Amino acid sequence: MKRRVAILISGRGSNMAALIEAATADDFPAEIAVVISNKADAGGLAKAAASGVATVIIESKPFGRDRAAFEAVLQSALDQNKIDLICLGGFMRLFTAEFVQRWHGRMLNIHPSLLPSFPGLDPHGQALNAGVKISGATVHFVIPETDAGPIVMQGAVAVADDDTPDTLAARILEIEHRIYPDALRLLAGGRIRLEGDLCKTTDGAGPAGTLISPAMRLRDV
Structure with missing residues (x-):
């Protein structure tokens, strides 16, 4: 069902x-x-x-x-x-x-930053002002505190030196469209569980890979 x-x-x-x-x-x-x-x-x-x-x-x-x-x-x-x-x-x-x-445990939200960093308004501006090299989006459960619920899924993008809040937002939006449906699939399929303030996958899914930014070419190392 x-x-x-x-x-x-x-x-x-x-x-x-x-x-x-x-x-x-x-x-x-x-x-x-x-x-x-x-x-x-x-x-x-x-x-x-x-x-x-x-x-x-x-x-x-x-x-x-x-x-x-x-x-x-x-x-x-x-x-x-x-x-x-x-x-x-x-x-x-x-x-x-x-x-x-x-x-509780049945309501999801998505926020355009890698929580717990940069909650609230203007997360892209916050990220650029902080000089982070990686930003992204977070799907999390909703709790009374804003942007603070257990994290279900995150996706990341590299931050370019010439990024503006708008250009960064556009790339992160593409990530949002990928991870939100996947997070809902996990929740609706009964594949996640809450352990206090933490959300864990029941099928033991591991990380898909590593993102390092800025990327170094082999001859630069």
Whole structure:
């Protein structure tokens, strides 16, 4: 039985589209049952509808700072769609600790940095200002603290000396589109487990390789 997934968005739905595409595979252990947006003008809504995925709009602005009231309506929509798992795809609204606890171990988010480095806003600018040579993206479980949940999967890219936040973001976005579906596949397929603050794979999958940046040519060594 495939796990039923809700994707929550606020904007263009770039990662949402990658998840929807991945879920079309027969062997994918999850189905995208609904896309929910807290903004009526989110560009991802049209993409989801074009892919045949049901959409729901729950405007968050009328709720103001009353997160609990908004979440009550959101939870009702999740219940109506018999949702098992949640993926956040650029969802620009914070949750109460109570809502997060209700979905503990069942709600994923993706952040464009190699957490725990550079959480929060402008991670690409943070990375460039720090002078790191490698950056990337992280899929993690959602906990009450922002960008701090157990890490499910990470992907990395080399940082060039002439990178700008925009050029770095574009390369990292390609990584996001690869690792988010893979992380959902692991979760929906029951292939990961939580041990306290750590997430581990049950099938003993090991690292795929090594990334060193800047790369040295043989004659330079």
